[in-house]
Amino acid sequence: MLTESAPHYRQPLLKTPFHERAREWSQLDSFVPWSGYSTVDVFTSVEQEYFAIRNASSLYDLTPMVKYRICGTDALRFLNRLVTRDLSKLGPGKVAYVVWCDDAGQLIDDGTVFCIGAQEYRLCTGERQLDWLRASAIGFAVEIQEITEDIAALAVQGPTSCALLLRAGLTGIERLRPFEHGEFTLTRAGREPMSLMVSRTGFTGDLGYELWLRPADAEPVWDVLLEEGSPRAVRPVGSRALNMARIEAGFLLPNVDFISAAHTLYVGTERSPLELGLGWLVDFGKGHFTGRRALLAEQERGPRRQLVGLDVDGNKPAHNALLYSDRSARREVGSVSSATWSPTCKRNLALAMVEAAYVSVGSTVWAEIYLNRELTWQRRVVRARVVERPFFAPARRRSTPPALY
Amino acid sequence: MSAAAAYDCVVVGGGHNGLVCATYLARAGRSVLVLEAAPSLGGAAITREFAPGFRVSACAHLLHLMPPALMRELQLERHGLAWAAREVGTLALDPSGSPLHLAQGTLTELSSGAPAPDSAAFQEWRALLRRFTAALHPVLNQTPPRLGTGAWRDRGALLSLALRIRRLGRTDLRELLRIGGICIHDVLEERFASPLLKGALALDAVLGTNYGPRSPGTVLSLLYRSAAGAGAERLALPRGGMGSLTQALAEAARAAGVRLRTDATVERILVHEDRVQAVTLAGGETVRARAVISSADPKTTLLQLLGSEHLDAGFTRRVAQLRTRGLAGKLHLALDGLPVFRGVPASCLRDRLLLAPSADYIERAYNHTKYREYSAAPMMEVTVPSVADPSLAPSGQHVLSAIVQYLPYEVAGGWEEQRPRLLQTLLSTLAAYAPDLPQRVRAAELLAPPDIEREFRIGGGHWHHAELALDQFFLVRPVPGATQYRAPVAGLYLCGAGCHPGGGVMGLAGRNAAREVLREAA
Ligand SMILES: Cc1cc2nc3c(=O)[nH]c(=O)nc-3n(C[C@H](O)[C@H](O)[C@H](O)COP(=O)(O)OP(=O)(O)OC[C@H]3O[C@@H](n4cnc5c(N)ncnc54)[C@H](O)[C@@H]3O)c2cc1C
Numbered sequence: 001m002l003t004e005s006a007p008h009y010r011q012p013l014l015k016t017p018f019h020e021r022a023r024e025w026s027q028l029d030s031f032v033p034w035s036g037y038s039t040v041d042v043f044t045s046v047e048q049e050y051f052a053i054r055n056a057s058s059l060y061d062l063t064p065m066v067k068y069r070i071c072g073t074d075a076l077r078f079l080n081r082l083v084t085r086d087l088s089k090l091g092p093g094k095v096a097y098v099v100w101c102d103d104a105g106q107l108i109d110d111g112t113v114f115c116i117g118a119q120e121y122r123l124c125t126g127e128r129q130l131d132w133l134r135a136s137a138i139g140f141a142v143e144i145q146e147i148t149e150d151i152a153a154l155a156v157q158g159p160t161s162c163a164l165l166l167r168a169g170l171t172g173i174e175r176l177r178p179f180e181h182g183e184f185t186l187t188r189a190g191r192e193p194m195s196l197m198v199s200r201t202g203f204t205g206d207l208g209y210e211l212w213l214r215p216a217d218a219e220p221v222w223d224v225l226l227e228e229g230s231p232r233a234v235r236p237v238g239s240r241a242l243n244m245a246r247i248e249a250g251f252l253l254p255n256v257d258f259i260s261a262a263h264t265l266y267v268g269t270e271r272s273p274l275e276l277g278l279g280w281l282v283d284f285g286k287g288h289f290t291g292r293r294a295l296l297a298e299q300e301r302g303p304r305r306q307l308v309g310l311d312v313d314g315n316k317p318a319h320n321a322l323l324y325s326d327r328s329a330r331r332e333v334g335s336v337s338s339a340t341w342s343p344t345c346k347r348n349l350a351l352a353m354v355e356a357a358y359v360s361v362g363s364t365v366w367a368e369i370y371l372n373r374e375l376t377w378q379r380r381v382v383r384a385r386v387v388e389r390p391f392f393a394p395a396r397r398r399s400t401p402p403a404l405y
Numbered sequence: 406m407s408a409a410a411a412y413d414c415v416v417v418g419g420g421h422n423g424l425v426c427a428t429y430l431a432r433a434g435r436s437v438l439v440l441e442a443a444p445s446l447g448g449a450a451i452t453r454e455f456a457p458g459f460r461v462s463a464c465a466h467l468l469h470l471m472p473p474a475l476m477r478e479l480q481l482e483r484h485g486l487a488w489a490a491r492e493v494g495t496l497a498l499d500p501s502g503s504p505l506h507l508a509q510g511t512l513t514e515l516s517s518g519a520p521a522p523d524s525a526a527f528q529e530w531r532a533l534l535r536r537f538t539a540a541l542h543p544v545l546n547q548t549p550p551r552l553g554t555g556a557w558r559d560r561g562a563l564l565s566l567a568l569r570i571r572r573l574g575r576t577d578l579r580e581l582l583r584i585g586g587i588c589i590h591d592v593l594e595e596r597f598a599s600p601l602l603k604g605a606l607a608l609d610a611v612l613g614t615n616y617g618p619r620s621p622g623t624v625l626s627l628l629y630r631s632a633a634g635a636g637a638e639r640l641a642l643p644r645g646g647m648g649s650l651t652q653a654l655a656e657a658a659r660a661a662g663v664r665l666r667t668d669a670t671v672e673r674i675l676v677h678e679d680r681v682q683a684v685t686l687a688g689g690e691t692v693r694a695r696a697v698i699s700s701a702d703p704k705t706t707l708l709q710l711l712g713s714e715h716l717d718a719g720f721t722r723r724v725a726q727l728r729t730r731g732l733a734g735k736l737h738l739a740l741d742g743l744p745v746f747r748g749v750p751a752s753c754l755r756d757r758l759l760l761a762p763s764a765d766y767i768e769r770a771y772n773h774t775k776y777r778e779y780s781a782a783p784m785m786e787v788t789v790p791s792v793a794d795p796s797l798a799p800s801g802q803h804v805l806s807a808i809v810q811y812l813p814y815e816v817a818g819g820w821e822e823q824r825p826r827l828l829q830t831l832l833s834t835l836a837a838y839a840p841d842l843p844q845r846v847r848a849a850e851l852l853a854p855p856d857i858e859r860e861f862r863i864g865g866g867h868w869h870h871a872e873l874a875l876d877q878f879f880l881v882r883p884v885p886g887a888t889q890y891r892a893p894v895a896g897l898y899l900c901g902a903g904c905h906p907g908g909g910v911m912g913l914a915g916r917n918a919a920r921e922v923l924r925e926a927a
Contacts, residue, residue: 081714103717103886135722139713288679290717293893 013038016063017152017218025236032239035127035148037064040238047343049241053204054344056233057158059225060242062210063218066128067151071120072142079113079121082136084273084295086286090115095179095199099273099281100132105294106261106270107278108132109254112201114181122147126254132262136290152218156225157208157245159394160232162402165198165209167228168221173209174401176200188224196221203242205249207396247340247349250309250389252276257307257337257351274303275353277389305334306359309389310350312367313382317341318350321367325358329368329381333358336367342391349391350384361386412438412664414922415684415694417671417710418862418901420448423700424654424663425915426900426922428479430698431661433923438692439663440684442670442862445648446655448700449861450910452648456848458799459739462647464852464861466735466788466806467493467757469640470633470911471650472546484656486643489794493640494756497605500837502747505601506756509639512602516748523597530596530606534631536577540569541632545906545913548889548921549880586875589627590618590764600763607764608784612808613868613908615732617771618764622874629873633911640757642790646797647910654912674699674710674897681896684710696922698890700901700915702863702870703883704729707892715894723884727903728872729865731857732774734812736785736831737850738805739798743789744835744842755793760785760838767810774813779823781830784810802847807831814854814865824851869908870901879905890918898922 014037016022022040023029030041039061043049052058070079080087083098090096092115099110111125123129133144156165165173169188176182181199194217202208213221226234246253254260261270272295273282282295312318323334334354342349350367358365363386371378396402412435416427419441431437445451449464476486495507496515504515512527513520521527550562573581584592589610593603607618610627617623643650655665670687674697683693699706704727707713713721743751746758761767761784770780791803798804809831816823828851832843854866863870871883882888883903890898900918902908 077714082718103719132718136718138718138721138725139708288676288715290719293679293717 017215018061021222035064042238042240046240049237050244052235053245057161057164058237060155062153065124067148068123069145069147074140074142075119078140078142081289084282086283101291102261105272105291108260108262152213152215154211157202157204160405161208163404168224177400204245207402244340247338248342248392277307308386310352310384311387312348312384318367318369323365411693412436414696416698418700419446420700421450421651422901422915424658425912426919427663428658428661429919431663437663439665440669441667447651450647450651452646455737455850456739459804460797461737461804461806465647465910467640470909475912479657481653484653486653489642489644491641496756497601497759498838499601523599523602526596538632549905584624588619589623604761604763605759608761617768676715696896698898698900703903705864720886729867730814731854731867732811734809735852736807738846739848740803740845744839746839754789758787771811774811777813777817812853820853870903873907890921
């Protein structure tokens with residue numbers, strides 16, 4: 001038994017405010033580490049959880065998302081110099097997806113910026129960034145504070161998510177537009193009203209919301225949502241099911257589709273936003289930002305390779321497949337970083353980094369896939385076509401107010 | 406913007422490097438304006454009054470690094486430079502009164518004139534340094550190459566450096582590689598017996614640095630000093646102090662067509678579309694420029710005048726982490742007559758006097774700075790310039806100018822409180838060598854690093870604007886991303902002591918920078 005006095009590296013992982021509830025729901029007891037917290041990988045079955053995301057609603061605990069409060073007179077100038085996108089028009093109540101780079105224009109991480117007020121923002125990211133944020137703050141009047149533990153976060157995603165939140169007592173939620181956030185009060189007979197922040201954001205590419213709560217409200221909110229939801233096929237989901245949904249939505253996962261330039265050890269394994277197909281997030285006209293000069297030079301040269309979406313023949317996910325120029329599989333032209341069979345699209349999807357000559361929609365590459373048929377291994381080289389991303393983009397993700405399924 | 410006159414080049418700071426740079430630019434046909442914040446030109450190489458009738462070189466006090474070729478090119482003698490002394494010797498003082506005399510090739514007992522016991526070893530060491538110098542000196546005249554670019558210019562420069570070093574031959578090359586990164590103390594222990602001599606030689610290795618004789622890298626700083634001096638020990642005193650050197654530089658600049666303005670403090674460097682556009686002055690005036698070349702220290706230039714919003718975050722952090730705090734201070738005394746130093750005839754007081762009787766003495770003095778203290782027995786490099794240059798003091802009276810090490814930038818109790826105490830410490834330290842000195846003092850001035858920072862506008866008050874150590878040297882000076890005199894913003898250049906080859910009154914940073922500016926089309 002470890003005691004309180006054990007050194008930090010021997011302490012057990014942190015538990016999110018949803019942990020006890022998650023344990024009650026977990027059949028497999030399958031917890032994995034995420035940013036120092038213990039979180040659920042699979043509750044019951046990946047498929048069942050995936051279908052909750054796509055056909056009903058899902059609850060996903062994203063408390064471990066690292067959150068920073070950024071405030072001060074230079075908060076906006078600071079952020080605009082940090083990220084590649086222009087945030088000067090991001091008003092209070094708005095959210096933006098952003099990426100930031102090192103001096104060489106290589107991606108450090110992605111995240112979302114919430115504009116709370118004129119001089120206050122919140123940055124949510126997958127990994128801790130304090131060191132880089134501090135370096136970026138030299139010369140700016142900003143205060144940066146990590147508030148990860150102060151906020152419990154729960155994603156409610158799926159076609160019925162708006163209906164679910166309304167039923168749970170979040171009046172007015174139907175008016176929230178994509179990439180907006182607001183303060184709401186959850187009122188429900190027999191319970192104290194709870195105030196919480198809700199943003200219409202998510203990682204599923206579907207209709208969905210993210211709830212930002214005081215840790216003390218985590219369990220009551222979870223309970224209310226499942227009281228209403230469980231008879232309607234709502235269930236908590238783990239990160240494996242979410243991963244299928246995010247590939248369909250074409251979202252990148254750090255450490256899977258790219259390695260942060262802050263962590264790469266081998267030269268040339270870092271990736272720029274241009275290579276990752278995130279050029280639309282890079283605003284060369286807004287003034288200086290870290291990596292701008294390097295990215296400008298890269299743009300003039302033209303990226304050497306780029307991340308693309310692939311539709312792979314057959315139904316076997318092309319996990320980690322090498323990609324070739326033709327069926328003979330002699331010349332490598334790229335590799336797959338994420339792959340899944342998509343039950344909703346009925347297509348075999350992959351995200352892959354390919355050489356510049358193969359990036360346009362309609363290009364063909366060949367994927368080398370290994371199949372394990374009851375311990376008999378087979379090697380297949382199958383055709384894969386470069387297709388538009390996102391693979392899955394239902395109109396409901398944008399409509400306001402959303403239909404109440 | 407109230408667009409005033411536009412210049413091809415605006416040089417921020419009229420220290421010696423700024424003046425040298427401006428002159429070369431103007432000679433190449435550029436319109437050049439120098440903006441100096443202080444009421445007079447010269448930067449850390451000026452002469453000023455510190456007590457009625459007593460004038461002194463207020464910061465740098467000995468000229469030994471400026472290449473004669475540069476002085477000829479700039480025709481400094483025609484522009485008014487004259488000499489009070491062209492070859493100043495060095496006396497290593499010893500409290501018991503038997504100093505050593507160090508000259509170009511000889512080491513003698515001052516009292517007898519006879520060769521000192523370490524004489525042969527001393528000559529051998531000097532000869533070795535001369536050979537190293539011959540290999541390394543050309544590097545100082547050049548823009549450092551960039552690594553890994555594949556450009557023929559960079560490759561060529563690296564190759565020629567490699568060849569020159571290779572030409573040292575096997576034995577010398579081995580010795581260079583062996584001692585290049587270690588501390589001067591160990592090398593001196595190997596070669597010499599006399600503590601007094603070791604103290605004197607160690608002083609030159611640590612003067613102006615943040616290191617003691619036992620710090621790694623102090624052989625490098627000695628090599629730098631001797632390579633820069635191209636022959637070392639040719640210490641000179643311009644007549645009228647260091648200020649007359651910079652006055653001659655200013656005359657040369659004027660003659661080349663440079664416009665010089667004093668009392669003109671640059672507040673911001675303005676950028677438009679990632680290119681330098683203008684500077685604004687305290688008071689609000691704006692001066693447009695195609696290129697801005699700053700001789701202010703790199704941290705001030707990049708983080709205050711330019712601003713981190715124009716720079717990448719990683720680069721900004723490197724600049725912010727530059728080590729820029731100095732440990733050298735300055736003592737100026739107005740004396741009513743020539744003091745008597747034990748064992749030193751009055752005629753020898755034109756030499757440089759070293760108060761560093763052993764390397765251990767220096768190391769002990771250094772130790773205190775780690776704890777925001779100064780030693781009760783500091784190291785000093787003393788000159789009495791009025792011996793060779795009576796114009797500096799009222800007739801029959803004298804000025805003493807001493808570099809004092811080690812003075813922490815931040816001292817426990819604060820400098821306001823400590824300055825008078827330190828002055829007493831320094832006077833009693835001097836009294837151990839010249840007992841009558843304290844009673845001859847009519848006025849005194851003591852500059853600690855924060856005073857140097859304030860008076861000369863050198864952030865941190867460092868001799869070299871930024872520490873001259875392996876990680877801030879040559880290819881990576883001042884920081885990667887701002888080498889080759891170029892800042893990351895187009896049209897912004899650095900030309901001061903913070904650049905290669907570093908500080909000291911040498912002028913090469915200014916000249917090299919001008920060459921880089923001229924590589925870009927007008
Ligand atoms: C205590 C001490 C003793 C020294 N002794 C010697 C010695 O004996 N011999 C020797 O060779 N070297 C000596 N040095 C080193 C030498 O003085 C410096 O390295 C050298 O003078 C630096 O010259 P520079 O032209 O690069 O910079 P500086 O001389 O520092 O010139 C920079 C100029 O820029 C100006 N400036 C700064 N900011 C602005 C602004 N915003 N707007 C306008 N102008 C601005 C400053 O006022 C200054 O005039 C000594 C240094 C110290 C600290």
